[in-house]
Amino acid sequence: MGPLASYLPYLLNRAGARIATAFGEEMRPLGATLQIWRVLAALREQDGQRMGDLSSTTSIDVSTLTRLVDNMEKKGLVARQRDPEDARAVVLNVTPAGRRLTVRILPIAERYEKVALQGFDPAEAEQLKAALRRLYANMDGLKKPPPNKPHGRRG
Amino acid sequence: MGPLASYLPYLLNRAGARIATAFGEEMRPLGATLQIWRVLAALREQDGQRMGDLSSTTSIDVSTLTRLVDNMEKKGLVARQRDPEDARAVVLNVTPAGRRLTVRILPIAERYEKVALQGFDPAEAEQLKAALRRLYANMDGLKKPPPNKPHGRRG
DNA sequence: AGATGATAATTGCATTTGCAAATATAGCAC
DNA sequence: GTGCTATATTTGCAAATGCAATTATCATCT
Secondary structure, X not given: OOOHHHOHHHHHHHHHXXXXXXXXXXXXXXXXXXXXXHHHHHHHHOOOOEHHHHHHHHOOOHHHHHHHHHHHHHOOOEEEEEOOOOOXXXXXXXXXXXXXXXXXXXXXXXXXXXXHOOOOOHHHHHHHHHXXXXXXXXXXXXXXXXOOOOOOOOO | OOOHHHOHHHHHHHHHHHHHXXXXXXXXXXXXXXXXXXXXXXXXXXXXXXXXXXXHHHOOOHHHHHHHHHHHHHOOOEEEEEOOOOOOOEEXXXXXXXXXXXXXXXXXXXXXXXXXXXXXXXXXXXXXXXXXHHHHHHHHHHOOOOOOOOOOOOO
């Protein structure tokens, strides 16, 4: 492997960590955290998501998410509800307080997007985003294939 | 803010998380972790770094790093040494075992780079990396300015 | 040399994290 | 409808994390 500075996962982590840390600091005075924001942002995109969906869209492990949502519920930001279509599932809804907090965070989020992309022209910015989506999709290939059960061995 | 899928920090985190999780899983059978790899990779780039430098290059908080290095020392992967130039500082050196582990991980790391960049032509890949470096640099602007001490008020 | 303020690393401590196991429900086969 | 397997969420638990405080050394000023 060549120098670190040209290793993609390194560059990715480094950039992500820097944004995350800075953003997290800005959340504190609002009584929020980066993870709380992620959930709120996901629910703003689409309210009433299940835990599992939310876990995928936020990249937060579902067991971590359970406890994060516990907190958010205590803070009155979201409300859990059993999914009427499937009693195993839980559906999350944002409360008015949650919406108010979201509205307060939005301008910060927009500022971050701007700062991060300082000096990028619109085409470059779009290119970067497209590349990140592609990269994400590429990693699908590494997802564990379902464990090959030697049960009804007619493979 | 528009849809999540066009929010840069979101895309960044999502891509990074996916690589990190998958890579972490591959580390387990080797008795390593993603963070251990980060330290080893940083030291491979430049052995004998101080804790603080290592913290910057790996994006691992220095207090976390202290304990991570404790573990790595127990595993015999690295050795701490007081910096002869500055007795406050500690310098890390990779041991032979650390080098051996590094060598075992390298091909995995290279595979990840390849998979992540599947379908990117070299120019596109370089563009992406350049963009990530730029983004990282852009975030410098948000680092807290040193608290303006009203002490020797001759500013 | 002594005092003062900065820098490097570690430690205390409460929180967060994530794997594995447990629980609950669904859906299909028979 | 009973049994079996798959899916959705939660819980147990040990480990990782990060902020704040602490300790040790350095650098500068006088």
